[in-house]
Amino acid sequence: MGAFQTGPAPGGRPLRLLQAVPSKVYNRLIVRYPYQTDRDYAFIYHEAANRLASTYTGEPIDDTILIPFLMLYRQAFELKLKNFIRYLAGIRRRYYEPANSELDPRTIDKKLLSNKFGHNLAKLLNELLKHYESLDLPEGFPESVKKLVWMMHDADNHGTAFRYAGQMPESQDSADFPDLVEMLDTEFQLLSAGEDWIDAIYSAAPDPEDFY
Numbered sequence: 001m002g003a004f005q006t007g008p009a010p011g012g013r014p015l016r017l018l019q020a021v022p023s024k025v026y027n028r029l030i031v032r033y034p035y036q037t038d039r040d041y042a043f044i045y046h047e048a049a050n051r052l053a054s055t056y057t058g059e060p061i062d063d064t065i066l067i068p069f070l071m072l073y074r075q076a077f078e079l080k081l082k083n084f085i086r087y088l089a090g091i092r093r094r095y096y097e098p099a100n101s102e103l104d105p106r107t108i109d110k111k112l113l114s115n116k117f118g119h120n121l122a123k124l125l126n127e128l129l130k131h132y133e134s135l136d137l138p139e140g141f142p143e144s145v146k147k148l149v150w151m152m153h154d155a156d157n158h159g160t161a162f163r164y165a166g167q168m169p170e171s172q173d174s175a176d177f178p179d180l181v182e183m184l185d186t187e188f189q190l191l192s193a194g195e196d197w198i199d200a201i202y203s204a205a206p207d208p209e210d211f212y
Contacts, residue, residue: 039083045076046188053181062177071162073184074121074152078159080188081124081149082112084195088131091202096135119159125149137201142194148187 015032023029036044049072056062086108093103101107117123125146132141161167 038079042076042079045072049073085128121153
């Protein structure tokens with residue numbers, strides 16, 4: 001799936017922020033790896049959200065982790081959707097529409113980075129569904145994932161409501177936190193499994209060049 005991930009290779013100097021505190025003992029080491037893709041970052045945010053959730057003890061102080069937790073999950077879903085779009089566009093380009101300039105990786109990236117899409121989960125979901133449905137796959141896109149993405153969009157439609165105060169309703173909301181964690185994790189895993197399922201289908205397909 002990484003074959004369809006695009007973007008410029010990182011360059012420039014190493015991060016001074018990390019160089020300021022070099023590790024001298026292996027069990028205190030933490031590493032930033034170059035060339036990580038949005039797919040990798042989606043996994044990272046998902047993992048970080050679940051690790052944060054694991055600190056929950058049911059005490060009032062735990063209210064402080066809710067907004068960071070939601071921000072991490074929202075970012076994980078956004079990057080997963082963007083990577084899935086790139087992947088599906090790549091499948092369409094390779095197997096069905098090699099001459100379609102709209103499926104060029106640079107065109108797709110430009111669209112995903114544009115103000116039209118930005119951090120808008122609803123628009124990203126609709127773009128993903130357009131590519132998904134064009135492949136005429138044997139199973140439809142999971143309805144539960146659609147519902148969850150729409151709920152997240154409703155809570156934060158610009159990608160900043162979990163980062164800056166004053167952008168959500170003036171209501172005091174509550175939830176069963178373990179159930180919230182399970183719901184978000186289940187739908188993220190289902191979205192990831194969908195990408196893996198399509199990859200398995202096309203991994204068994206003959207290469208288009210074999211017909212020429």
